[in-house]
Amino acid sequence: MAVAGPEIERLIQLLARLPGLGPRSARRAALHLIKKREALMVPLASALQVAIERIQVCKTCGNIDTQSPCTVCTDPRRDPAMIVVVADVADLWALERAKASNGRYHVLGGTLSPLDGVGPQDLTIDALVQRAHAPEVQEIILALNATVDGQTTAHYITDLLQEANVKVTRLAHGVPVGGELDYLDEGTLSAAMRQRTLF
Amino acid sequence: MAVAGPEIERLIQLLARLPGLGPRSARRAALHLIKKREALMVPLASALQVAIERIQVCKTCGNIDTQSPCTVCTDPRRDPAMIVVVADVADLWALERAKASNGRYHVLGGTLSPLDGVGPQDLTIDALVQRAHAPEVQEIILALNATVDGQTTAHYITDLLQEANVKVTRLAHGVPVGGELDYLDEGTLSAAMRQRTLF
Ligand SMILES: [Zn+2]
Ligand SMILES: [Zn+2]
Numbered sequence: 001m002a003v004a005g006p007e008i009e010r011l012i013q014l015l016a017r018l019p020g021l022g023p024r025s026a027r028r029a030a031l032h033l034i035k036k037r038e039a040l041m042v043p044l045a046s047a048l049q050v051a052i053e054r055i056q057v058c059k060t061c062g063n064i065d066t067q068s069p070c071t072v073c074t075d076p077r078r079d080p081a082m083i084v085v086v087a088d089v090a091d092l093w094a095l096e097r098a099k100a101s102n103g104r105y106h107v108l109g110g111t112l113s114p115l116d117g118v119g120p121q122d123l124t125i126d127a128l129v130q131r132a133h134a135p136e137v138q139e140i141i142l143a144l145n146a147t148v149d150g151q152t153t154a155h156y157i158t159d160l161l162q163e164a165n166v167k168v169t170r171l172a173h174g175v176p177v178g179g180e181l182d183y184l185d186e187g188t189l190s191a192a193m194r195q196r197t198l199f
Numbered sequence: 200m201a202v203a204g205p206e207i208e209r210l211i212q213l214l215a216r217l218p219g220l221g222p223r224s225a226r227r228a229a230l231h232l233i234k235k236r237e238a239l240m241v242p243l244a245s246a247l248q249v250a251i252e253r254i255q256v257c258k259t260c261g262n263i264d265t266q267s268p269c270t271v272c273t274d275p276r277r278d279p280a281m282i283v284v285v286a287d288v289a290d291l292w293a294l295e296r297a298k299a300s301n302g303r304y305h306v307l308g309g310t311l312s313p314l315d316g317v318g319p320q321d322l323t324i325d326a327l328v329q330r331a332h333a334p335e336v337q338e339i340i341l342a343l344n345a346t347v348d349g350q351t352t353a354h355y356i357t358d359l360l361q362e363a364n365v366k367v368t369r370l371a372h373g374v375p376v377g378g379e380l381d382y383l384d385e386g387t388l389s390a391a392m393r394q395r396t397l398f
Contacts, residue, residue, distance in 0.1 A: 003289075004264055005262060005263070005265045007246070007249050007250055007254065007265055008250065008254065010246050010249075011246045011249075014239065014246050015217075017235075017239055018220075018231060018232070019227045019231050020219065020224035020228060021217075025218065027217055028218075028219060031242050031263075032302055033217070033250070034250060034254050036216075040213065040216055041250065043213055044210075044214070044249050045247035045251060046205070048240055048243060049244050050206050050243055051206055051210050051233060051240065052236065052240055055206065055233050055236075064203060064233055066205055066206055071204065089203075089230055103210070111313075115398065157230060161209065182204055
């Protein structure tokens with residue numbers, strides 16, 4: 001497709017590498033940007049430039065921010081006794097949107113996955129163990145996906161933390177809020193039954 | 200959500216305005232860009248800047264390109280006798296990918312839509328009528344969607360072109376290549392039957 005010239009073709013190819021956009025929607029996105037030149041393309045180019053210049057990874061927890069240590073790590077209202085371990089910054093954001101925790105975070109950068117060649121050295125597990133030994137830390141909350149890889153990672157970390165003087169916890173299994181019982185798998189249902197709470 | 204600061208929030212909001220990306224996938228796209236800083240975010244910012252500086256709308260046909268008149272309009276191998284009328288540049292690209300025509304194009308900028316307040320003055324219909332009167336033009340091919348708005352637009356243009364010395368044609372209806380008969384509506388099936396061709 002050389003109708004529109006190499007400049008647009010390059011823009012489409014880069015947009016197609018964003019998660020959620022395939023080749024077809026990348027073409028539509030490129031056209032939309034070109035049509036909304038002043039209202040969207042110029043502001044997006046500038047927002048990307050700002051991000052390129054200012055965004056960095058927090059050296060403490062792995063969150064992304066315009067400062068390192070990040071806003072969460074330096075917030076005095078955060079409880080330094082709890083570290084919530086997540087696989088990815090997206091999970092950190094999700095927990096923050098849910099206001100699920102007042103602790104600090106630790107972003108692993110993924111989960112252990114022998115099939116994909118992801119081993120402990122590819123994640124920030126060493127740094128987590130080191131943080132867990134700090135005197136103020138009392139609880140490590142493993143907020144990892146309830147998948148095989150997520151749970152393998154949780155077990156691996158739990159083993160490593162046995163020497164540290166911390167409580168290791170994980171998220172409860174159960175019925176999602178708004179979830180219908182007959183759509184849930186048996187493992188979730190029996191976990192929800194075992195971990196039932198007083199009404 | 201003020202975890203990641205206003206810079207990332209702004210990037211997410213702009214990405215969410217791209218067709219195909221909702222708020223959730225815009226967050227994932229922003230994270231992906233930040234993680235792939237050198238491999239994706241920097242090249243995308245630069246491709247957008249190039250597009251901002253160089254892309255323009257062809258003054259003849261409405262195509263977008265880095266030159267006006269565009270590459271299609273100035274290509275001497277294109278048949279100047281045929282003008283393919285499309286609603287949008289995306290349709291022009293689709294026809295070019297299909298190598299469906301060797302003619303030139305005319306991009307209307309949409310279709311007539313009384314419900315959405317789109318009237319003839321919002322489209323490049325006047326310019327099309329003017330082009331249709333050029334001595335070299337023999338056929339106007341209406342490559343518009345087979346929707347109510349598309350067909351209303353086709354009828355409106357056909358009426359206007361009655362004074363011009365051109366043949367006005369439209370795309371055939373029929374069974375899509377690879378399409379299964381029992382998934383097609385009755386209108387398509389009877390059109391395909393009426394317009395059947397020799398095997
Ligand atoms: Zn941090
Ligand atoms: Zn043109």
